[in-house]
Amino acid sequence: MKICHALLAAVLSLNMTAALAQDAHAHAPGHDGRAVLELTPGERAMILEEMRMFLAGVQKMTGAFGKQDMPAVAEAARGMGQKMVHEVPPELRAKLPMEFRQQGFSVHRDFDQIALDADSMKDVSYSLNQLSATLQKCVACHATYQIQTPALNTMH
């Protein structure tokens, strides 16, 4: 525990990337300064597939907003909620920092809430504000992490 405290003290005044390095699975910054998640090609593919589902879902939502079709907004949002979460293999889970997983869960929870509110309030601008706040979490996570795989690293 002493070592942990010393580590904690050392990183307290540093930036977020440095702070993340105190995590049990150290995530050294990559060339662009973001923390690196070292994953296998299969694990990377799994995460990126989920990400593309997010982008596709957000695309559906914006189309529905354009038509002021709130049931369709709710449906697209719900598709990105908790029901999109599938079992994360334990080896992958062990490689993902706590903050990363929490941010991911929080985005899924947000979409469930957006779906509920879109159904009950049917208020385009309220829902758009919620979506914007959630997209801010996408932005924040992307600014913090990148994925690298040994296979890709040997290519350049």
Ligand code: HEC
């Ligand atoms: C908990 C962290 C996290 C959250 C939250 C998150 N992402 Fe990502 N996303 C990543 C990481 C890490 C990558 C890989 C980036 C890299 O290696 O440069 C990624 C990659 C992507 C990609 C590229 C997919 C590909 O095939 O290359 C898209 C698109 C994407 N995210 C969309 C989103 C959207 C939209 C949201 C929010 C609704 C979101 N992400 C939320 C971490 C996150």
